[in-house]
Amino acid sequence: MSDVETGKFDVCIIGTGMAGMASALYAANRGLSTVQVGSAGEIMFASGLLDLLGVHPVEEKRAINRPWEGINELRKDMPNHPYARIKEQDIRAAFDEFLSFLQDASLPYQRRNERNCQVITSLGTLKTTYCVPKTMWNGVDALETKKPCLLVDIRGFKGFSAGQMAAALQDVWPDLRTARISFPETEHMSEVYAEQMARALDSPQNRAKLIEMLKPHVKDVQTVGMPTIFGVSRTHEVVSDLNKGLGVTVFEIPTLPPSVSGVRLKEAFEERIPDKGVRLLPREKVLKVHHGTDGYFTLGIGQETTDRTLKARGIILASGRFLGKGLQADREHIRETIFDLPVTQPPDRTQWHRKNFLDPSGHPINRAGLEIDDSFRPLDSSGRPAFKWLFAAGSILAHQDWMRMKCGSGLALATGFAAVQSFVRLFR
């Protein structure tokens, strides 16, 4: 059996984005001795909204209201999409298990099981998603019923204008009013940051001050929308105090990344995942990997140079795309950075991107990635699994465009779940 002291594990998860975090959770919950390595940070860029499937087909810009039905259509239209290899019950189970972990980590989420929901964004657009932090839920509700709503922005907080949202959304949500406040105790500061405000609101005294600031503005409205700042670790208390103190419901609006939603996910994971028995090595990279005759992968881990060596029976590669550095591109080719696995990609750079940035059909490069078998094992150039015990999950997989299809978190969770399941099946 594997053993933490000798650095020998059942499975090593490479990557600390959404897919890596979810895979680590699923592996740990199944009793696997798990080590997770990643240079951290990526999950900070998560919007915090858990998309399942929001648009399909992207060319038609068709918004999906019933995501499970949408996924069934997708299975037929895009048989290579990673979703097409996963049973619906498994995708559902992946969400249930992940959400229950977040609930336990004091980061409750909310959804309608069968339908997508819509939130307003800080830009004044509508975003279709599946599952949102509970702190945003009142906004979903209020948008649907077009409740009279006050949008509040904050002096010194850039890129978030209540006036912009009210103006841009005037046709879909006519009764939006606006107010600007100074965040408590920041009167002397020019610029204020979301994370700083969120941490301040973890303390009850600051919440009380914020309520006093907001009160004079809350007239004839049923709900109040603010940027995502309702605490980092005590979001539930913040929302409940604000609801009580103002006598109306409050909700958060997603903001520019890196946002507080990303910070919350990162902290929840980094605190709770070790409790599950996962050996988490954030801020480190896999620099070398070798598959030995003993049937184990030997991984050289470190920042610039190898600081330690680990052994793992299997690997789940959830190293992401270009931002996560799982993929890397030069002028000619896209390559996978750790195993140099073959990457399905357009023939040359002229076909990576379309002429217009906002072309609804999406850029072909975004569908580049790893080919896999039904067990989520990446394939080598001959079309066979590259290694018996190497699995891949998340955005590094080919034949999906999570940014256009709005399926990023669903993809991360479902493929992480499927990869871990396959590993367990093989392992036992």
Add this chain to the structure above:
Amino acid sequence: MKTSVLIIGGGATGTGLARDLALRGVQSILVEKGDLNAGASGANHGLLHSGGRYVASDPETAKECREEGEILKQVASNCIENTGGLFVAVAGDDEKYVADFPVLCSRCGIPAHELDPKEALELEPTLSRQVITAYAVEDAFIDPFKLSMENMDQALSLGGSLLCHTKVVGFECSNRRIQSVHLKNTRTGETIIVEAEQVVNATGAWAGEVAALAGISIDLLYSKGSLLITDSRIATRVVNRLRPSSDADILVPGGTVSLLGTTSIRIESLDDIRPTIAEMDHIIDQAAEVIPVLKDTRYIRAYSGVRPLVASQSAGDDRSVSRSFALLDHARDGLENFATITGGKLSTYRYMAEKTADLVCARMGVSKPCVTRTEPLPSSETSRWTEPGLAPKEWIKRGAPEDLILCECEMVPKSVIDRIVTSIRDQGDRADLRGIGLRSRIGKGTCQGAFCGIRITAHLYDKGDLQADEGLVGLRTFLNERWKGVRPILWDGSLIQEELQEAMHCGLFGLEL
């Protein structure tokens, strides 16, 4: 509307002409279909040529460049960084050309001081070890945006007018004269009729299209040139390759970046001018022969401009067509108050404006001579923010912390945006992201507008400058426009940046929907 001179085209020549006329006491209206420097005047190297580039192919232009370079360094010093330049040849370059170069330079009166290759490497350590010959010349960097804006601003301060986003849709001609010019505001659709004593077509590559509206045909060749911007400054001087004019011959340092180009590709139409991936790869491979680091450096954007070359009906390479300008007096075509000025170079814009103003003044009986040869170009409030590093320097000096930095890559604060918005409004126009971008450094840093576009949009809504979904429409236009220059250089670091931007703009905000 009535005016003495209607100038069509807001590039370097048109704005230079507006100033030249204003200094002679002649009132003018300048009409521009887009914004200032929207054509080739805003899509070049920003090189104030020593003239060395043209000593073999076009000695007249070489001499003009030399003379104008000397004048502009005196009168427009606030737009110029006097970097100096080098001409270098590497092993394998045309030895005959190398040998002839100093002789040809001296024939044109162009100072070229021979350097030992070792010396050249000491001056510019990024040069290839393969350098065999090097000459020091008097090249400089000139900020073309600042230049046009300062010219325009002085013309405005002396009573001139500017109509941006206004296009010529027709001329009414009779009795051998243009009686009136029909204009249309491209944003509002409003039509304006201008009666002018004289009309000058200074529309660069578009000169043929505009003249055609008056029934006059001009034979122009279009040569597209594409360039790349590096994310940091590669050399301290301009580096020219010492060989007959070819692709990717010139690297110009401009403030915090360097500009590398160009190509020369004959095109048939002026629609949809954009740099291509093949051009980028070609430029990089060629230029890396002289400066190897250009192979691995990070590029932040590419752009293309169109050189209008006045055809001498000659076949062959566009580079052999003269780069000197053409001042066409359309009296000989039957319109006595119409002229076209096109071709030429940024370096000679002042001289082109002078010659055109001379013609127009002679026709109107104005005898006051040109003074732009000696009269310094005043710096103006609105034009100064194109200079890299100025906004943060001023911001720190002012020490007004409530003045939020809206563009974090280039450190452009709210107050600068506000001043630019006001100045655009004072010129009778409405500010949008593109207009602000032209007049400042926003959108020019690493994020290429991904973050600052959003922050500035929010700020414009707060100021009440945007209504309904105008800001989102403007943001989409701005992003698609920036994309033209970003798409061909997406690999490695730029591709990572692009992925982050797309995750934000499409994944979260759904701007494509």
